[in-house]
Amino acid sequence: MSMDDLKTSRRGFLMSSAAAGGALLAAGTARAEGADPLITEVQDWASGLGDGVDATPYGMPIEFEADVVRRNVPWLTADPISSINFTPIHALDGTITPQGCAFERHHSGAIELRKEDYRLMINGLVDKPLVFAYADLERFPRENHVYFCECAANTGMEWAGAQLNGAQFTHGMIHNMEYSGVPLRTLLEEAGMDAAGDLSDKWVYVEGADASSNGRSIPMEKALDDVLVAFKANGEALRKEHGYPVRLVVPGWEGNMWVKWLRRIEITDHAVESREETSKYTDTLADGTSRKWTWVMDAKSVVTSPSPQSPITHGPGPLVITGLAWSGHGAITGVDVSIDGGANWQKARLAKPGAKMALTRFYLDIDWDGSEMLLQSRAHDETGYVQPTKAQLREVRGLNSVYHNNCIQTWHVNTDGSAENVEVS
């Protein structure tokens, strides 16, 4: 087909379109500008050359997507060194989170640690205390798994009311990557766990190489189950901010336990009761007592679009409602979506069957009538658990909590397609 042929068939198309009554833009007949730019403003055929394959040995997003980045909320913490940023989940689709825009949380900043300088110590109640170099870890049998990592404080600002205006900020302390690494069980066995005797009451205490050390105690049962000592995420080396060269992956459990720059694992006969599991990462109830060892992230979901940062940009008609669901207790089995603040629910379509401790993408394709909506989603997991409302959660937990807010989120969508974060009773 020559360029002349193309021009001919294009002219043919424009004529036939005109004949068909201007049905040029399919679902988008209600686009803001109203007119079809093709009629008044015919695009040139591309004739210039683009960039060669040597332009970017490692590529970045195109400039037009420059707003799809991690964002910080400056007032949230005293200093960015001990703060958090948020994954732009409102702008993503599918389930995999690219490392470059996967949220970070640091307690003393992201440190730079060379593979050559990296050491991992296993000590405590073991036959032979060991120190592994990075190259040693690469010699043990590896596994691959996709898991979500959610900060326990995700949605934490929402306990008191609707505060942050956007899914990135209310629910963006989460990412979902394919990890490659060695089961922790393998390394513990290498060190000889028999010395510990009965393992049922033992713990591992894990520490990072950063100044905070971020030590956490993990019950041995979990340590031997599915915890990974990971060195790759989405195929490539962990990024510096995600713990290069080695981090712990603790499927379904709060992100604080996924220790980055993993330095030491001690087998103990007790929980260490570190700062990170006493004064932090516990949930203070209404009566002043605190829930402790609240490791597992309960089932949760959020509509990512439409949402405050991802408004509807067209009029009534076909609309894709989409979002993410996940559970630290296993696979998501279903997601319901409501457009009227929970009065009625429709079953959303899952893009794939739910997988254990991994994000599930859901869609609800509706014919929007252009009226206001109170958009909600509600996750179900394989244990039969159903995501609670904010009122239900507050009834049990009170208003003092920071962590483990997995309540149903509501977006108020206006007739012009804009949306905001609201509470419904």
Place this chain on the structure above:
Amino acid sequence: MSMDDLKTSRRGFLMSSAAAGGALLAAGTARAEGADPLITEVQDWASGLGDGVDATPYGMPIEFEADVVRRNVPWLTADPISSINFTPIHALDGTITPQGCAFERHHSGAIELRKEDYRLMINGLVDKPLVFAYADLERFPRENHVYFCECAANTGMEWAGAQLNGAQFTHGMIHNMEYSGVPLRTLLEEAGMDAAGDLSDKWVYVEGADASSNGRSIPMEKALDDVLVAFKANGEALRKEHGYPVRLVVPGWEGNMWVKWLRRIEITDHAVESREETSKYTDTLADGTSRKWTWVMDAKSVVTSPSPQSPITHGPGPLVITGLAWSGHGAITGVDVSIDGGANWQKARLAKPGAKMALTRFYLDIDWDGSEMLLQSRAHDETGYVQPTKAQLREVRGLNSVYHNNCIQTWHVNTDGSAENVEVS
């Protein structure tokens, strides 16, 4: 646990290690330097602060991984504008390929196309020719799928003999991403395919917006089966070099048909026989005739490590052999690995059950005796097909081919752990 406690327990560990006879480095006792640097050179505890969460809104790989990038082979083509680069598969693990290091192939360079300027035309034998704006595409029901994309010329330089020294260069014209998009079937139905009558002998002709247009004909049966009009890869917008904002995804079929910057889809009653499917992307046999419409990528595999760019850096003992397998005909059902040039085969472990038209990661964990190896892998797919040897393939196809070389690859691993690309008879 205070810093003092940590110091105490660390001292305790060093003493106990000494008592245990210096068994400090586990599998890595044969590390090149021999001595344990921890004994002579105790690392400082991290005490300085790292980077805050505002340091990199969009992150890049750490500087120490600067060699894990796409690479071009300058002599391969006349100009980088119409050339190809290679995914660093030798350095990756798992199955997902990050967009930033996923190979590129351009026919007239990677072009910059704004979403606002983007239009997709469907014309030809349809009831109502349509032009979709980008925002229109977002209003149709979406799907998510992980698929590999392999250039038909992947491994093409190896037909004549072992030429390129590294898995990145012999097999790196492949990537594997999670796509989000609209089934092509949905858009064709929107345009009213009934006008075409019997669909069994119809085709779609697809074009890109770049100067090459890179037009290809696709039989209607495939177009209606699993082809996606995709706008996201691994969650985020397609990168410029992968067709931003919209590319075609043609699962299991040669990468040339995955048209980038997708501009036009015409329903026709014949194949267009474009340049890209006549003078190119056909396979010339020994007798001078050419195979045509060789769309599907046959089952194939390669050991990615050890390999010339990923040598063994330690002595005898535990060694992880790993690689990738894939088939355009469906799921990988098994991979065999040989360390003696195909005389004996061992069943490799698949990291996950094979998925249709997606990369499968395999591992074989061996106790390397330190002697030379002739490393090979052999893929099996769900159709019962077994990846052929180079001799078998040459017998059928001769030596004139460029495309569709899916033969078994051999790496010669030396006693010092280095490796090179060789042929075995």
